[in-house]
Amino acid sequence: MQVSIKWLNDYIKFNETAEELADKYTMSGVPVENVIRADEGLDKVVTGRIEKLEAHPDSDHLQICQMNVGEPELIQIITGAQNVAEGQVVPVAMVGAHLPNGLHIKKGKLRGLPSNGMLCSAEELKMDLTKLTEEEKNGIYILPADTPVGVPAKDVLGLDDVVLEFDLTANRADCFSVVGLVREAAVLTGNEPHYPEISVKEDDEAKAADMIKIGIESDLCDRFAARVIKNVKVGPSPEWMQQRLEGAGIRAINNVVDVTNFVMVELGQPMHAYDYDEIAGHSLTARLAKEGENLHTLDDSSRIAKGTELVIADSEKPAGLAGVMGGLESEVTEKTTTIVLEAASFNGASIRRTSRACGLHSEASGRFERGVDVTAIPRALDRACQLLQEMGACTVTQGMVDVYPKQKDQTEIHYTAEQINARLGTQLSAAKMMEILTSLGFAVQTEGEGFVAKVPTWRNDCTCMEDLSEEVSRIYGFDNIAPTLPWGAVMQGKQSPRQDFIDKIKEILVGLGMTEELSFSFTNTDLLDKMLVPADSELRKAVPIMNPLTDDYPLVRTSLLTSIMENAVRNFSRKNMDLRLFDVAPVFFPKQLPVTEQPEEVVKLVGLMTGRRNTVGWNQTNDMIDFYDMKGLVEELLASLSISKYTVEAGEHFALHPGKTALFKKGREVIATLGELHLQAAENFGIKQKVYLFEMDVEVLMKYTAKNFHFDSLPKFPATSRDLAIVVDKDAEAGKIEQVITKNGGKHFKSVTLFDVYTGEHVAEGKKSLAFNLQFQSKDKTLTDEEADTAFNNILKAVEKQFGAELRA
Known part of the structure; x- marks a missing residue:
């Protein structure tokens, strides 16, 4: 979002410089990313008239100009431009000027004659070349003959504006409009705003309700309204409007499109203009697209609908992607004579999904994604009609067609001064809080020992006491709140x-x-x-x-x-x-x-x-x-x-x-x-x-897993081993045999290892041979053969008894 200081000044006067105002905005939570000056480098560029023009005696292309720049005496400037003539008024860069293109103007001599400045072209002044004719782009820029001399060129050329470039957070949808920014400026500067008076003269006998039908068939649309204007004359918009739109980063197209863009930036309500004669059935309905429908948008791209997109459709086909971009077939052209102006409120998440899925992002979709003031839709339509009427570009039919099935309830937030102070760490009085909230448009009333604040319709982001505390803190000033260290038990971060x-x-x-x-x-x-x-x-x-x-x-x-x-x-x-x-x-x-x-x-x-x-x-x-x-x-x-x-x-x-x-x-x-x-x-x-x-x-x-461990010393006495080869049933499990061996191995038993499994010759059908190595060891002495044999025999008896094992020869 960007807006020019001139546009803000249309609705509020302030003494702060652009930089000071930008700082106030930023410190109140409405951050300004850049301050862009269109007049940068034009401090010493003035208007001057060529009083006398003659050829340079030592050059075949240089000319000597005697310039009237509003000073007592003429100054001499030598130029190589061939499109200048006596009596013309042109921009003159005086000695000491630093032009936007980086050129530093100094006194000098050209072929032996002094030159005290430079005549400027549009490119050297970094003017918008897209608005100029080919003749104006080439050579020195010629000003109208009645232009006064000696005045700053930036005032004459409309380059005296400053643009504030905002980096707004998604929750502050209200600030995506000039009126919203003016509200903030009024609170921050203490000055009184004067918003435009909106009034429409319905000077056409036809009734809008007889000409267009409006409908809503999806709960993704909260409100849908339209006005009809006739006798439309499509042409260029006034210069002042083009300058305001340029300051907002929007290119002027024609008066109808420019007005819809102007109202969108001014009031924050996007709208769209349809050619009435191209609307099939003269009806518009907000509905979900049908899977497979063709979506032909203003960028001349066709997309196949998935069935999840919200569209504005006439009786035959989609006439536009709701909240994102209008349809090409119903586009306003120079032949258009009757227009339907449409404004609506759509579900933000739906518009965001559609915008991303289609790869389309517009100024309108960005605002719908964040949410618009549903109660301001009639006001926006009236404003657009008013502006076109003032241009003499239309007549307005009787009435407005407005479908608003479920009225939006005004949000109420209950709070106490103690709650807000506890959250902010302040000692503000309840009266001070009420003053701040009231200045922001909240209607605050006492309720028992606390208060109830009615949230203005344009502040969809405020829903609870915590939101109110943020409003109080940002206007009171974060710098005025004493910093305190958060208290908490100190804990060392570590893995579980x-x-x-x-x-x-x-x-x-x-x-x-x-x-x-x-x-x-x-x-x-x-x-x-x-x-x-x-x-x-x-x-x-x-x-x-x-x-x-x-x-x-x-x-x-x-x-x-x-x-x-x-x-x-x-x-x-x-x-x-x-x-x-x-x-x-x-x-x-x-x-x-x-x-x-x-x-x-x-x-x-x-x-x-x-x-x-x-x-x-x-x-x-x-x-x-x-x-x-x-x-x-x-x-x-x-x-x-x-x-x-x-x-x-x-x-x-x-x-x-x-x-x-x-x-x-x-x-x-x-x-x-x-x-x-x-x-x-x-x-x-x-x-x-x-x-x-x-x-x-x-x-x-x-x-x-073992939690406690103990360590044994290395054995001092050697181990004794025995091999046990037995024949058992083929389905006997070696693991269970090992369990029996371990259980009956005695106190000196150490381990058992299965080292051979055999079936085949010399082993009966349905049997298998298993060979185990048995280890015996004592911590106190060297075991005798008799002790090892006794343990071995006990093991053999146990496996014979439990598994029917036979000792293999």
């Missing part, structure tokens, strides 16, 4: 124990050759289907996302397995077939659907291994990763986390291969699940090689 534990897991797995992946917290039912998640599983009770980033991920994930498999497939598609991935991230379980409270967040750990066991090399084998590589990795992770005394047994998991799934347990609680990806799941993902997965719950791991 769970965060430290997760970091430790990541460090261990990276050290084991794994790579951490990062994934989105979203999923879809297709991924759950591919992972063979049962229909009645809790994993399918996922939280739906109201506004998903894409239609492909409408759910919040309940399992990390879907995420890691997606990443694996993405790697496979890029020919990266050797993977060791892991992910530590939260999954989310709703307590009920639809969601009424915060879902439960559970941090899970998953890992994936597939491909070659070793890196490619001449001295490496091409063996593929198998189940025991993954099992060994999980065992190493648990050991590094100081989790011990767990059992490993065969188990089941919907996504893993039956018979190739293991459960790590502490008591009855599963601390890890690992196995080979189910063949059907692999086929669903299009994977043609074996993939191994593990899944753990971080909270469960934390629960079982």
